[in-house]
Amino acid sequence: MTHSRYTVADVMTTTVVTVTPDAGFKEIVAAMERWRVAAVPVIEGEGRVVGVISEADLLAKEEFHRHRPGMMEQMRRLDDTAKAGSTHARELMTSPAVTIHAGAALPQAARLMVGRHVKRLPVVDNSGVLRGIVSRADLLKVFLRSDDELASEVRREVVDSLFPVSRHGIQVVVEHGVVTLSGTVRDSSLIPVAERLTHAVEGVVDVNCALTGPVS
Structure with a gap:
């Protein structure tokens, strides 16, 4: 008995907005705004994914724009305070990126998202090259x-x-x-x-x- 199992390849988006490690803060924000996305993979070379930048990674700059954190807060939130002073993708991105392969089953993708507390996953091949992106909403498409x-x-x-x-x-x-x-x-x-x-x-x-x- 063979069930036709849906995989990430069946529901992923293949046209992906990306930035390079040298992309500036405003360039990243502009790309997200223009394409109405909440996160972008960071790629280098022939498309290898080296990180992901989400809105959460960028909000630290806004949060600390008028509020200078004290020493204790800086120690407690090292990642956020570091990103608040960053201006390029290589410092802002979360790395290594949590990725998945196109042939993975949808429950596997769902478990990975929940376990790693992410809302989307870059889809890569065996060389780590970007092939698409899958979001929580994509995983729900089978219920349509x-x-x-x-x-x-x-x-x-x-x-x-x-x-x-x-x-x-x-x-x-x-x-x-x-x-x-x-x-x-x-x-x-x-x-x-x-x-x-x-x-x-x-x-x-x-x-x-x-x-x-x-x-x-």
């Missing part, structure tokens, strides 16, 4: 799949594969991403498997499993 599309995949990948004999008596109904399975199957031990595999279909919000075994 139509109910008909989900029903077709559940029937093909779950019902037809698990229950080749009972399949014609099984109903698959999808409403707003919630899948309901109903009907009678010969092998009741496969019912939990069917529920688990249906949950695993990309874009499924929830599963109501009303399958039953043969009446004794």
